[in-house]
Amino acid sequence: MIYLDNAASSFPKPQSVVSRAVTFLRENGANPGRSGHFLSAQASEAVFEVRDLAASFFSADPESVVFTKNATEGLNCAIAGLSEKGKTCVISDIEHNSVIRPVMRLKQRGETSVFVLKTGENMFSELEKKLSAGRISFVAMSHASNVTGEILPLEEVYSLCQKSGIPLINDASQTAGFLEYEPGDILCMPGHKGLYGPQGTGLMIFRNRELLPRIRPLLAGGTGTDSADLFPPEILPESFEAGTLNTPGICGLGEGISFVKRKAAVFRPRETRLRDFLLNGLLAMPGIEVYSSSGNSVPVLSFNVAGFSSEAVTEVLSLRGICVRGGLHCAPFCHEKLGTLSRKGAVRVSLGAFNKQEECEIFLREIKRIAPKKEK
Amino acid sequence: MTMNYKCILVKSVTYAQKAKKLLAEKGISVFISKQNIGPEYSCAWCVRVPEKSVGDALSVMEKNGVKRKGDAIFDDIPR
Numbered sequence: 001m002i003y004l005d006n007a008a009s010s011f012p013k014p015q016s017v018v019s020r021a022v023t024f025l026r027e028n029g030a031n032p033g034r035s036g037h038f039l040s041a042q043a044s045e046a047v048f049e050v051r052d053l054a055a056s057f058f059s060a061d062p063e064s065v066v067f068t069k070n071a072t073e074g075l076n077c078a079i080a081g082l083s084e085k086g087k088t089c090v091i092s093d094i095e096h097n098s099v100i101r102p103v104m105r106l107k108q109r110g111e112t113s114v115f116v117l118k119t120g121e122n123m124f125s126e127l128e129k130k131l132s133a134g135r136i137s138f139v140a141m142s143h144a145s146n147v148t149g150e151i152l153p154l155e156e157v158y159s160l161c162q163k164s165g166i167p168l169i170n171d172a173s174q175t176a177g178f179l180e181y182e183p184g185d186i187l188c189m190p191g192h193k194g195l196y197g198p199q200g201t202g203l204m205i206f207r208n209r210e211l212l213p214r215i216r217p218l219l220a221g222g223t224g225t226d227s228a229d230l231f232p233p234e235i236l237p238e239s240f241e242a243g244t245l246n247t248p249g250i251c252g253l254g255e256g257i258s259f260v261k262r263k264a265a266v267f268r269p270r271e272t273r274l275r276d277f278l279l280n281g282l283l284a285m286p287g288i289e290v291y292s293s294s295g296n297s298v299p300v301l302s303f304n305v306a307g308f309s310s311e312a313v314t315e316v317l318s319l320r321g322i323c324v325r326g327g328l329h330c331a332p333f334c335h336e337k338l339g340t341l342s343r344k345g346a347v348r349v350s351l352g353a354f355n356k357q358e359e360c361e362i363f364l365r366e367i368k369r370i371a372p373k374k375e376k
Numbered sequence: 377m378t379m380n381y382k383c384i385l386v387k388s389v390t391y392a393q394k395a396k397k398l399l400a401e402k403g404i405s406v407f408i409s410k411q412n413i414g415p416e417y418s419c420a421w422c423v424r425v426p427e428k429s430v431g432d433a434l435s436v437m438e439k440n441g442v443k444r445k446g447d448a449i450f451d452d453i454p455r
Contacts, residue, residue, distance in 0.1 A: 033389035036410035048393035061441065063390050224410075225388055228418035235443065238388045 002322045002359045007146050007174060007300045007329075007350030009192050009199055013252070014259040014353075021198055021252035031244055033224040043247055050254035051237070054203055057257055058182060064206040066240040067250055071173045072098040073218065074188030074204030077240065078169045079103055079140060081215030082186075087137040088113040090130060092152065093337050094145040097330040099171055103140070112137065116333065119152060127157065131164040138167045143175040143182065147334045147348060148292040149275070149300030151175065158183040167211055174298045176203075177260045178268060185211055194298075195260060196353070197253030200246050206236060219243060259353075267353040271299035274351050274360050281364040287372035291338045291346055299351035302329075302338075305371050310345045313370060317347075320366055324349050380427040381452035383411065384434065385420045385445040392421035395433075395442045402436055404429045413450060420445050424452060 003011050024046065032043035048062065055062040068074045079102040083089060089112050091099050106112045115136075117127055130136060139161050144151045154170060161168040170184030177194030185208035191201030206212060220232045221242035232239050275297065282288050282303050292301035305313050310326030317324055327345040328335050335341045349363070386392050392408040399406045404425060411422045425433040430449060437444070 041408070044389050044393060048390060048397075051390065052394075052397065062394055063388075063441075223388075225419050225421065233387070235387050237390055 002362060004349045004351065004355065004359070004363060005323045005325050006352030006355075007193065007298075007348065008325055009190075010194065010196050010352045012354055013198065014196055014255065016255040016259060017196055017198065017252045020255040021248040024248045024251040028247075032247055033238070034222075034244075046251055046254075047245060047247060050250050050257070053254055053257050054205070057261065058176075058187060058203075058205050060205050060207055063236045064209060066204040066206070066237040067245055068188075068202035068204050068240075069200050069246065070192075070202040071171060071188045071190040072202075074186075074202055075099055075140070075169065075171060076102045077204060077218050078186045078188060078215060079138075080106070080218075082138040082167055082169065082211065083112045084137040085111050087135045088115050088130075089137050090115045090117055090127070090139040090141075092117045092119050092141045092333075094119055094147070094150070094152070094331065094334045095140070095142055096146055096171065096173065097332070098173070099140050099142065099169075100333065117141075119150075123153075124156060124160065127160055131160060131166055136164070136166050138169060140169040140171065142171040142173065143179065144298045144300075145331070145334055146174050146300065147302050147329050147331050147338070147346065149174075149297040149302075149350075150292070151179070151296045151298060155181070155183045161185075167208065174300065177257075177264070178271075178298050186215075191249070191253040191256065195253060196256035198249040198256075201249040201253045204240065209236070212236065217242065263353065271351045271353070271355070272297075274355055274357065275299045275301060277357070278349060278351075278360050278364065281360075282367065285364075285368060285371050288367070291340065300348065301350075302340075302346040302348045304340065304343060304346050305367065307372060308370065309343070310347045313347045313367075316370055317363075317366060322363055322366060324363075381424045382427050382430050383422040383424055383450040383452055384430070384437070385411070385413070385417060385422055385448070385450070386437075387421075387443040387445050389421050391442045392423055394440070395423045395437050398436050398440050398442070399423070399425070399429075399433055402432065404433055404436075406433070417445060422450075 030039035030043045032047045051065045052062045167185040172189040176189035187205040191197035192199040217240045219242040223238040287306040290303045314326035325348045
C-alpha cells in the first residue's frame with residue numbers, strides 16, 4: 001500500500017502517537033478538569049502538557065490554546081464571532097469549504113457580505129484597496145492551497161491587516177507543522193494532518209486575546225468550574241471547551257507535535273524533494289496536465305490525465321494499492337480558478353513524513369500506464 | 377514540624393496547571409486540588425502553596441497572567 005493522501009489526514013501516525021493514545025485509554029481514562037481525584041488530576045496534567053507544548057510551538061500562551069475537534073470547528077467559531085452585520089469579510093479564491101461555507105451561510109442569513117480576493121499578482125493592491133475602503137470585519141485565509149500546494153504570502157497579508165486594524169484568521173490546515181511560523185490573530189488547524197495527531201483533534205489559538213469578547217463559543221455546557229453559575233464562564237480556554245475533551249486524542253496530538261519538533265528538519269526537506277520529483281515526472285509525461293508549480297509550496301500537487309476523470313484515475317490507482325484523492329477537494333473556488341470544475345476536479349497527491357522515493361517511482365510508473373502514450 | 381499551606385483560588389484548571397508549572401520552575405512546591413469552598417466559589421481550582429511562599433507565588437502568578445478567582449487567600453482545607 002502506498003499512501004499519498006496526507007493532505008486529507010496524515011498516515012501512518014508515528015508509533016509514539018499511537019502508544020500515547022492507547023496508554024491513556026488503558027491506564028487512565030478519567031475526565032480531565034472535572035473531579036478532584038488523582039486520576040482526573042493526572043488527566044488534567046496530561047492535557048495541560050499538550051496545551052503548553054502547542055503554545056510554545058505556535059508562540060502563544062497555554063491558555064490561548066483551545067482544543068477543537070478539527071480545523072473546521074475553530075474556523076466556524078472564529079468566523080461567526082468576528083462577522084458583523086453590515087460589514088464585509090474577505091476570503092481568498094483558494095479557500096476550502098471550511099472557510100467558504102461558514103461565510104456563505106452568514107451571507108445567506110444577511111449577516112455579512114463576502115469579498116473573494118483573487119490570489120496572484122494583484123493580490124496585495126486589491127487587498128489594500130479593500131481594507132482601506134473600510135467596513136471590513138475580518139480576513140480569513142488559508143496559508144496554503146489544499147489543491148495546488150501553493151503557499152500564500154500570509155505574513156504580508158497579516159501586515160496589511162494589522163495596518164488597518166482588521167483581524168486575520170489563518171486557516172493553517174495545510175501548513176501547521178510544515179512551516180516554521182503561522183501569522184494571524186486566530187490560528188485554526190487540524191491536529192491530524194501536519195501535526196501527526198489522531199483524527200478528532202484540532203487547535204484554535206488566540207494570538208490576539210483582545211478579540212475574545214467578540215467570539216462566542218459554539219457550545220455551552222459543563223466546564224468543571226463555577227458549576228453554580230447558570231451561564232458559561234468567559235475564560236480561555238475552558239469556555240470554548242464545554243463538555244468532555246478528547247483526551248486520548250489530545251495525548252496523541254502532543255506526541256505528534258513532539259515528533260514534528262524532533263524530526264521535521266529531516267522529513268520536511270525530503271517531502272519537498274519528493275514533490276519536485278513527482279512534479280517533474282508528471283510534467284515530462286504526455287497527456288498529463290499539472291496544476292501545481294515548483295517553488296514555495298507544501299508537499300501537495302494536483303493533475304489530470306487526458307481522457308480520464310480524476311475519480312477514474314484514483315479508482316484505478318486504488319485497485320493497485322495507491323491512495324490519492326480525486327474530485328474537488330472541498331475547494332470549489334480553487335478548481336474554478338484552475339479550470340477544473342467542468343472536469344470534475346483533479347487528482348491530488350500529498351506527501352507525508354513516511355513517504356519514500358520508491359513509492360513515488362511506483363506512483364509515476366502507474367500513472368504512465370494509465371496516461372495516453374501520445375499527446376492528443 | 378508541619379508546614380502550613382495556603383490556598384490560592386484560580387479561575388480554571390488550566391490556570392491551576394499553569395501556576396503549578398511556573399511555581400515549580402521557581403522552586404516553589406505546590407499541588408493543586410479541586411475545592412468547593414462555598415456558593416460563590418463553586419467548583420474552584422486551588423493552588424496550594426507553602427505559607428512562607430505565598431508572596432512569591434502571587435507575584436509569579438500575576439506576572440504570568442494567571443487569573444485568580446477573587447482576592448481571598450484561604451487557609452488550607454483541613455484534611
